[in-house]
Amino acid sequence: MKFFIDTANLDQIREAKDLGVLDGVTTNPSLMAKEGITGKENIINHYKAICEIVKGDVSAEVIATDFEGMITEGQELARIDPHIVVKIPMIKDGVKALKFLSSKNIKTNCTLVFSAGQAILAAKAGATYVSPFIGRIDDVNWDGIDLIEQIVHIYGVYQYDTQVLAASIRNPMHIVRSAEVGADVATCPLSSILGLLKHPLTDIGLEKFLADHQKGNA
Numbered sequence: 001m002k003f004f005i006d007t008a009n010l011d012q013i014r015e016a017k018d019l020g021v022l023d024g025v026t027t028n029p030s031l032m033a034k035e036g037i038t039g040k041e042n043i044i045n046h047y048k049a050i051c052e053i054v055k056g057d058v059s060a061e062v063i064a065t066d067f068e069g070m071i072t073e074g075q076e077l078a079r080i081d082p083h084i085v086v087k088i089p090m091i092k093d094g095v096k097a098l099k100f101l102s103s104k105n106i107k108t109n110c111t112l113v114f115s116a117g118q119a120i121l122a123a124k125a126g127a128t129y130v131s132p133f134i135g136r137i138d139d140v141n142w143d144g145i146d147l148i149e150q151i152v153h154i155y156g157v158y159q160y161d162t163q164v165l166a167a168s169i170r171n172p173m174h175i176v177r178s179a180e181v182g183a184d185v186a187t188c189p190l191s192s193i194l195g196l197l198k199h200p201l202t203d204i205g206l207e208k209f210l211a212d213h214q215k216g217n218a
Contacts, residue, residue: 001183003186003188004026004165009035013050013054014053025059026131029061032046048081051080051084057083060077060080062088065093067100070088074088075101078106085108085109087108087131088109090121095121095122096125098122098125102128109128109129109130110130114132114147116147119154123160123162130151130162130163132148132164132165132166134168134174135168135174137168144174148164148178149182152183164182164183164184165185165187166178166185169192172192175196
């Protein structure tokens with residue numbers, strides 16, 4: 001399973017890269033705004049900076065919600081760097097935009113997916129990635145991991161090339177469970193990736209090893 005970091009923070013992207021496990025980045029307008037990145041030129045330059053750090057897929061989201069606007073914006077984003085993946089919302093014009101962009105060999109990520117039916121449409125339209133939001137599904141008392149498993153199964157039956165990207169990950173267990181059910185990618189905050197490192201027995205064991213070493217060298 002590939003690890004993407006869900007942020008626009010360059011320091012966090014560098015830290016994930018230095019850890020040696022980073023495969024890509026996902027962003028959205030909210031994450032850009034959180035870093036104080038506003039205005040078309042600044043946003044484009046920020047995407048360029050991200051692509052200089054990580055040589056993997058970098059999802060950049062369109063703002064438009066109409067077909068013409070999405071394909072215009074999508075083509076502009078794709079020209080920034082070969083690693084850019086255009087994020088398109090799961091709406092009617094979004095499905096049309098996915099089909100158009102994929103026909104132009106532009107990589108796409110269908111975002112805001114909350115059902116298997118939506119995931120089927122995204123795959124049929126040629127999306128490179130489909131992003132089910134498992135955390136938000138859990139928030140309304142459904143099971144986001146069940147949806148990941150269902151989509152993985154359907155894609156396997158019909159041999160769709162679209163990769164299942166588990167999004168809206170809230171904790172390390174979401175990552176582990178997404179891996180268990182066969183997600184191709186997990187995108188998450190740096191804190192969730194670092195959370196995989198933590199286990200009390202590791203801390204206890206290391207403390208004992210160091211204490212024994214000190215005794216042996218006393």
